[in-house]
Amino acid sequence: MKNTIFAFKDDSPKYKQIYEQFKLFIERGDIPANDPLPSIRQLADSLQVSRNTTLTAYEQLVAEGYIRGEGRKGFFVNELEPLLFQDAFVLPKKNQTKSVTPVLINFRAGAVDQTHFPLIIWRRIANQVLTLQESFGYGEPFGELCLREQIATYLLQSRGVKTDPNAIIIGSSTQQILIHLGQILKDDFPSIIVEDPGYDLAWEAFHFHRFMLETLPVYETGADFSCLEEMRSRLIYVTPSHQSPIGVSMSIGQRQMLIHWANKRHGYIIEDDHDSEFRYTQQPFPALASIDSTRVIYLGNFSKSFLPGIRLSYMVLPQLLLDRYKNQFLHFESTTSLLSQLTMAKFMEEGEWNRHIKRMRLVYKRKMHCIVSELKKQFSQDVSIIGEQSGLYLLVKVHLKRSEEWLIERASFYGVKVYPTSIYFIKNHSNEPIIKLGFSNLTCEEIKLGVQLLKKAWS
Structure with missing residues (x-):
């Protein structure tokens, strides 16, 4: 094993660098199972480090099961399950990369308004x-x-x-x-x-x-x-x-x-x-x-x-x-x-x-009014709004002859994250897709932008 394989860096202990390099060799299969490793003294001389350094590296590899010591014979590589490592070294092909639109507006239900938290x-x-x-x-x-x-x-x-x-x-x-x-x-x-x-x-x-x-x-x-x-x-x-x-x-x-x-x-x-x-x-x-x-x-x-x-x-x-x-x-x-x-x-x-509940009821009421108004403005008769009287979310039944999956994917393409409702049904399924929109952690400006982007996405 040549000295040039180990290019020591200054930012971590040398024993750790030796351990990591041998671990990589073994996982990639560069050192086959049951092959002997250099002795502690040979490796120390080769790398110009102390024997304690190489001993510590080997002890860590033994502890994790990468190698084994066999008395006076030395150290040998253990046989590992290849399925554990085969995917780690496969580089993605260029045509496999997929551009992901960053989430601009997340209509997640179950969140709370952080700006008004006491x-x-x-x-x-x-x-x-x-x-x-x-x-x-x-x-x-x-x-x-x-x-x-x-x-x-x-x-x-x-x-x-x-x-x-x-x-x-x-x-x-x-x-x-x-x-x-x-x-x-x-x-x-x-x-x-x-x-x-x-x-x-x-x-x-x-x-x-x-x-x-x-x-x-x-x-x-x-x-x-x-x-x-x-x-x-x-x-x-x-x-x-x-x-x-x-x-x-x-x-x-x-x-x-x-x-x-x-x-x-x-x-x-x-x-x-x-x-x-x-x-x-x-x-x-x-x-x-x-x-x-x-x-x-x-x-x-x-x-x-x-x-x-x-x-x-x-x-x-x-x-x-x-x-x-x-x-x-x-x-x-x-x-x-x-x-x-x-x-x-x-x-x-x-x-x-009690003060918090009273305050947040007014805050969320304004947000509910905001999202309902914007949905009616943007979509008119293309959607029906369900559950606007209470809660921290509402449901939108979409009358566009599109699937729930399509609506969610199109929204995502425009940077808007919306949520399915099909997971809540057992037998009583809806004849049209229903999308769940939470608004509690969004400002009115964000709500309006999100609905406007949904209009573009679903047009």
Whole structure:
């Protein structure tokens, strides 16, 4: 092995450079399997380095399985699986390169408005929390009492739900809570009714426990409850205040009928109240759990209305399920951050949560008006707008005789990222493509530009 192979650089240790060079030779097959390597002394003399340097390089190669030492015989190359490395050294052909238009406008749903986030207040409270003795523990398995008390107060004021703080379970996300909930329900409830279209991540949680899914059709006018009595399930998952993804709200008559159904079947309603705070035409509708808390499992979260990365969700359990849940998970650690819980509890206690919701409702209302106005201006009768009364996104049914895939690809070509809705349908498919447009993290100027580019893309 010639000295010229190793052109040492000054920015990293020589043993590391030797190790990396031999690793490259072996992965490329330049040194075949079972071939001997130079001895430590020969390599050191050849490269004009110390024996410790070459020894360290060989020891690293041995540790990672590239070579082996065989007593006094020396070091030999191990046989490696070629599939692990064959793609790493294939250079792309020129005709394989594809120009990608940079994303100018991203209509992603689930984001929040960063410019109005109460960063200074949140940081101040978080710093205060770090001085508390309880911040340096592991926390309660079902969530901190101070946060559960604040949530109980908030739910009574805003959603009409009367609950004891001890009936509230804190979790990291709605999906994680559903997985835990499924653990205590699956033996008594082998199947569950879900909305179609509906929340796909909830379906994944139900599939995890092998629930059989029955589907409840949902249209722009609301859910079709006429088939409910024919179904076998005694468990149903719904998003009544802002149906995901259609955006329609369940009427009071439908809510009462669903409560009656659950009582008659001795079943349960899982109510996902994911972003009920943001209704722009009237006050937020009362929760199902405010009508009958004995048959409703209520879910809420702080991700969509405050900060996705905070990973804070909660569940209110009926008394019949509460003891069973706590017995099942008593010896499991909490799935969410203790510091986030304590900070949010203080944030709510100081009234900042209510101020934030009130402020953001106005901000998002303006953005909703902006995107609706621009869509009507640019597309006129070529699109129908679905779900403009509430939420942080809307749906656009496109009447251009184009596929969902085509619409998304064309938008991407013009630097606009839009999202499919076909993933939310099981049986009740739409006869025309529907595109999902989130607007919460965009300015009105960005919204207008995005819609104008969509007009060019889809013309």
